[in-house]
Amino acid sequence: MPRRRRPPRPGALSDLSPTRILSQIIILQVAYYACAAVLIIFTALVAGKEISADLLFSWRSLRGDTTVGWTLGLVWLLNSLACVVFILLLIARSKLVLDFAVTVHFIHLVVTSLYSHAFPSNLFWWGLQLCSATLMTSLGVWACQWRELRPINFGGKARQPTNQSIEDTEVGHIENAGRGGGRDGAGEYELVGIDRREGHV
Structure with a gap:
């Protein structure tokens, strides 16, 4: 070969x-x-x-x-x-x-x-x-x-977050935290009270 x-x-x-x-x-x-x-x-x-x-x-x-x-x-x-x-x-x-x-x-x-x-x-x-x-x-x-030695630019520019998007993100995190959601996006959950007289939720 x-x-x-x-x-x-x-x-x-x-x-x-x-x-x-x-x-x-x-x-x-x-x-x-x-x-x-x-x-x-x-x-x-x-x-x-x-x-x-x-x-x-x-x-x-x-x-x-x-x-x-x-x-x-x-x-x-x-x-x-x-x-x-x-x-x-x-x-x-x-x-x-x-x-x-x-x-x-x-x-x-x-x-x-x-x-x-x-x-x-x-x-x-x-x-x-x-x-x-x-x-x-x-x-x-x-x-x-x-x-x-100049850095190579491939033509794409990093998109800078605006003030409005930052505020919306912070408001969303606060609302999720109030409902039990976190920043990790694990979902929403609610705390449910326990009725001690009947012993069930």
């Missing part, structure tokens, strides 16, 4: 699907750059600076000796905070947060190197990437664990 194979865990194939993982990486990377672009454009407009693609893709713009470099560093950290929301919506599993956070920053390293035609040699850029990945991972894990 052939041995029966154990059925796969529900959702196991979909969780390990390369197509799904690839689509999640692409969506998360696009959201990462889109959110960064919005923040950088807004900051550049407020500061009166010229808007260019170098602010988004070039590692040479992130310098620790200029105001623009520190401002961009703050913007990228804010972008990491915003991407925690995307991780919570797309990934929603605390065990996968580190992998996706590292993947996003690795792809950013590749894109930045190709755009600048040089490997990043700025220590400020590397320190910023380390802080960004750490921030995204720690907050992403915390958010996903908070979502995983």
